[in-house]
Amino acid sequence: MLNTKYIVVGAGVFGSVVAERIASVLNEPVTVIEKRGHAGGNCYSEIDRETGIECHRYGSHIFHTSSDAVWEYITQFGAFTGYRHKVLAVSGGKIYFLPINLKTLCDVHQRFITPEEAQRLLSGEKTDPATATNLEEKAIALIGRELYEKFIKGYTAKQWEKDPRDLPPDIISRLPVRTSFNTDYFSDPYQGVPKDGYFKLFERILSDPRISLLLNTDFKSIRHEISPDSTVIYTGMIDEFFDYRFGMLEWRSLRFEWETHRCRDYQGTTVVNYTDAEVPFTRIHEFKHYHPERREPFDSDKTVICKEYSKTWSHGMEAYYPVNTGRNQALLKQYQELARRNPNVIFGGRLGCYRYWDMDKAVLAALDCFESRIKENYHG
Ligand SMILES: Cc1cc2nc3c(=O)[nH]c(=O)nc-3n(C[C@H](O)[C@H](O)[C@H](O)COP(=O)(O)OP(=O)(O)OC[C@H]3O[C@@H](n4cnc5c(N)ncnc54)[C@H](O)[C@@H]3O)c2cc1C
Structure with missing residues (x-):
């Protein structure tokens, strides 16, 4: 007992x-x-x-x-270490910072954009998100079609294994966009x-x-x-x-594919998202970059990466996202x-x-x- x-x-x-x-x-x-x-x-x-x-x-x-x-x-x-998370995204063979910020917008438009112009660019494309009938309409209403197609469309389709037009708008409440050059993923102190x-x-x-x-x-x-x-x-x-x-309550699950590579550095950072629908995984993690202060594993000529795939959950699988x-x-x-x-x-x-x-x-x-x-x- x-x-x-x-x-x-x-x-x-x-x-x-x-x-x-x-x-x-x-x-x-x-x-x-x-x-x-x-x-x-x-x-x-x-x-x-x-x-x-x-x-x-x-x-x-x-x-x-x-x-x-x-x-x-x-x-x-x-x-805790002072690690501050940055996320990069590969879209159409080019690399950008996420969440969308001024650097991302400058890279998309291939010129310098001021914060004020960024504000205008973003709001100029907006329609009312409250009237959206699916996720695609809501995302376009929030950030415009160009950014939606580059960063959200393919990634969301992989995450949910569904066309974003077949997903309810409530799945997203907002999409974070910064009009500064702050490229940190999180804003917490x-x-x-x-x-x-x-x-x-x-x-x-x-x-x-x-x-x-x-x-x-x-x-x-x-x-x-x-x-x-x-x-x-x-x-x-x-x-x-x-x-x-x-x-049963429904969940989304994930599958992780682990690889050890004989190279010092595989992707130069901890996490890279792959936003194109044609790439089957959603992101690659390279764990040594969380601890550059651990000199021996960091400098060694081996690295561990993990490819993350989104999966529909069924009973017995790990439940990740409600x-x-x-x-x-x-x-x-x-x-x-x-x-x-x-x-x-x-x-x-x-x-x-x-x-x-x-x-x-x-x-x-x-x-x-x-x-x-x-x-x-x-x-x-
Ligand atoms: C892919 C991914 C990445 C994330 N990244 C971050 C991040 O970067 N930063 C962040 O702050 N948060 C992150 N999170 C969220 C973080 O994982 C959660 O906040 C945290 O796990 C919540 O803790 P928990 O105790 O509620 O649940 P869990 O960590 O899931 O713990 C529940 C435990 O209960 C055990 N258990 C369940 N059923 C039984 C049973 N019947 N008998 C005995 N044991 C049982 C499970 O095995 C598990 O160990 C991420 C989540 C996911 C899915």
């Missing part, structure tokens, strides 16, 4: 932060159950044995936040990757001796062993928890209604809440969940 007062399902960001708070603030033992062979959820990284390069196994992860509280919390568990790697970061978050981590353990297999008096913080899929009683349609939102509401009738289970994390969160939002949600739902109801 698993009889700790608190049981956390999932050792991703949300589960790990909640477990750490329960142990260190409430001084209570907590059991963390994780079905994978490692903690860290989708942020997990490991050192590639052959090259010594740290690889983010579920796609590139860069920590970025505007929240002082999140930054203060996360940096207790180790320092705090950015970086953990100096000692994501694997170390999670090891430290979960290092409190009151935390017991059970790896390779699926909630399903130990569910019957959980004492009815325990509080379960569940960060797996909400529909799976209820045995898909109302049907699909924001009316059908899925209605289904989610039904599951949330059931969840309300299970007061001993708190649903959290991206899978339990069926939403996309960056890591900082997952940390914030976990801190908030601890304060308002766990600490508030704690009776010693």
